[in-house]
Amino acid sequence: MSKKLPRAERRLQLLKIASSIVRNEGTDALTLGLLAERAGVSKPIAYDHFETRSGLMMALSKDAMDRQVSALAKALEDAPREPTRIARILATAYLECAITIGPEWHAIAAALRGDATMEATQRRTREEHATFYADAIQPVSELDASIVRRRCIALIGTMEALSDEVVAGRIGMEPAVDDLAALIVTWIMSAR
Known part of the structure; x- marks a missing residue:
């Protein structure tokens, strides 16, 4: 697991990683579970920031x-x-x-x-x-x-x-x- 970051920094990190996933693997590959895995955080952290895949896509x-x-x-x-x-x-x-x-x-x-x-x-x-x-x-x-x-x-x-x-x-x-x-x-x- 990655170190604890302030909420705003964690959100930026997650958005950057999500953008990279979309760029390299396409939007179909992007899930909150994969995002959490790539960021080295638990799924609840990803869900806490975006709630749903749709919420993540809207945030991107x-x-x-x-x-x-x-x-x-x-x-x-x-x-x-x-x-x-x-x-x-x-x-x-x-x-x-x-x-x-x-x-x-x-x-x-x-x-x-x-x-x-x-x-x-x-x-x-x-x-x-x-x-x-x-x-x-x-x-x-x-x-x-x-x-x-x-x-x-x-x-x-x-x-x-x-x-x-x-x-x-x-x-x-x-x-x-x-x-x-x-x-x-x-x-x-x-x-x-």
């Missing part, structure tokens, strides 16, 4: 999204308030985050489909993400806030699909950033 998804939002917020801190610059920062940060997290991000998202609780969590996460993007874009857009937000929801779907292609190596990072930034400027930041 939330962790990935939180890391992405944090990277975006940092990238936007000192950015000049001009549409092309904001668009490029959003595109680059999203795609870099997808590459950093790796293919398990998409595998986790796919595994979360089909369960009502998990879908509600994903919907909430997408809405929070759309709000974050809209807040970054609105100051440099001439569009009404409701239109910017609605288009940001659509943009997230586009970003997910494009990041999947980049992670799989079917599209290069630079062309993907260029295309995504152009889409943001043309579709979201310009007037109707």
Whole structure:
């Protein structure tokens, strides 16, 4: 058994190990029992942190999204308030985050489909993400806030699909950033 860690540190350790399991063995292999075994802790510890496999998958998804939002917020801190610059920062940060997290991000998202609780969590996460993007874009857009937000929801779907292609190596990072930034400027930041 591993040494006793503070709760927050143990949770981070478990999430890191769970992410590694998904990356190397797929989402079907991930169970709370396997996670406990790989972490060197008892099953009750894993269950105490996540309660169910669904809870673990939702925690992995939330962790990935939180890391992405944090990277975006940092990238936007000192950015000049001009549409092309904001668009490029959003595109680059999203795609870099997808590459950093790796293919398990998409595998986790796919595994979360089909369960009502998990879908509600994903919907909430997408809405929070759309709000974050809209807040970054609105100051440099001439569009009404409701239109910017609605288009940001659509943009997230586009970003997910494009990041999947980049992670799989079917599209290069630079062309993907260029295309995504152009889409943001043309579709979201310009007037109707």
